[in-house]
Amino acid sequence: xxxxxxxxxxxxxxxxxxxxxxxxxxxxxxxxxxxxxxxxxxxxxxxxxxxxxxxxxxxxxxxxxxxxxxxxxxxxxxxxxxxxxxxxxxxxxxxxxxxxxxxxxxxxxxxxxxxxxxxxxxxxxxxxxxxxxxxxxxxxxxxxxxxxxxxxxxxxxxxxxxxxxxxxxxxxxxxxxxxxxxxxxxxxxxxxxxxxxxxxxxxxxxxxxxxxxxxxxxxxxxxxxxxxxxxxxxxxxxxxxxxxxxxxxxxxxxxxxxxxxxxxx
Numbered sequence: 523x524x525x526x527x528x529x530x531x532x533x534x535x536x537x538x539x540x541x542x543x544x545x546x547x548x549x550x551x552x553x554x555x556x557x558x559x560x561x562x563x564x565x566x567x568x569x570x571x572x573x574x575x576x577x578x579x580x581x582x583x584x585x586x587x588x589x590x591x592x593x594x595x596x597x598x599x600x601x602x603x604x605x606x607x608x609x610x611x612x613x614x615x616x617x618x619x620x621x622x623x624x625x626x627x628x629x630x631x632x633x634x635x636x637x638x639x640x641x642x643x644x645x646x647x648x649x650x651x652x653x654x655x656x657x658x659x660x661x662x663x664x665x666x667x668x669x670x671x672x673x674x675x676x677x678x679x680x681x682x683x684x685x686x687x688x689x690x691x692x693x694x695x696x697x698x699x700x701x702x703x704x705x706x707x708x709x710x711x712x713x714x715x716x717x718x719x720x721x722x723x724x725x726x727x728x729x730x731x732x733x734x735x736x737x738x739x740x741x742x743x744x745x746x747x748x749x750x751x752x753x754x755x756x757x758x759x760x761x762x763x764x765x766x767x768x769x770x771x772x773x774x775x776x777x778x779x780x781x782x783x784x785x786x787x
Contacts (some may be wrong), residue, residue: 552655582677
């Protein structure tokens with residue numbers, strides 16, 4: 523099975539040798555979550571089985587932010603990404619319900635975390651799926667730099683990116699949070715912060731919002747996150763924060779994605 527998989531992607535690499543990423547989608551089942559996901563794997567131009575690649579995992583692969591990311595990397599303007607593979611995770615079904623299940627934080631009961639119900643606040647399960655199923659699967663199929671994984675999300679997906687950062691483990695080294703919904707449950711994201719004085723390995727965080735994101739409380743949340751990080755001054759963490767003037771919850775996404783692809787990976 524693995525030989526056929528590698529042969530398939532070898533053919534794919536030959537087809538993408540003209541300067542563009544090429545993407546294939548497959549459906550994979552998660553035992554941890556108890557649900558299936560669409561997994562989009564985008565290989566760079568001139569993909570080589572013997573080369574080592576950094577992996578960029580991104581949420582909402584079949585929604586606007588994920589679709590726009592793939593549109594960008596399908597052009598030939600990002601030669602700096604030739605050593606990167608993009609892996610998108612997309613929900614199958616009612617994404618409104620499923621995003622709340624996988625990206626919204628659980629409640630804290632005693633010294634443990636529990637989901638509100640099966641379709642709300644099951645972030646711990648989704649994180650475990652990435653850590654124990656998806657990432658190991660990708661590492662088994664490609665030669666990867668396990669110290670250079672990235673996670674990217676928009677809105678609730680951006681909240682999840684902060685959740686991953688605050689996990690304070692080494693699953694990811696770069697975190698990209700576009701218009702993160704940090705306000706959810708009265709900013710309970712900070713209750714899940716396991717970072718003490720800093721990180722054992724170098725980490726990078728990029729987060730952004732639009733200047734018009736006031737009614738949805740996104741701008742307030744990202745401004746407060748900047749103050750929080752400036753105050754804590756965590757060791758081995760560097761971060762950048764952009765407020766895109768005149769932009770909204772959705773219109774800031776293309777600007778942030780282009781900056782990430784050109785400068786941050």
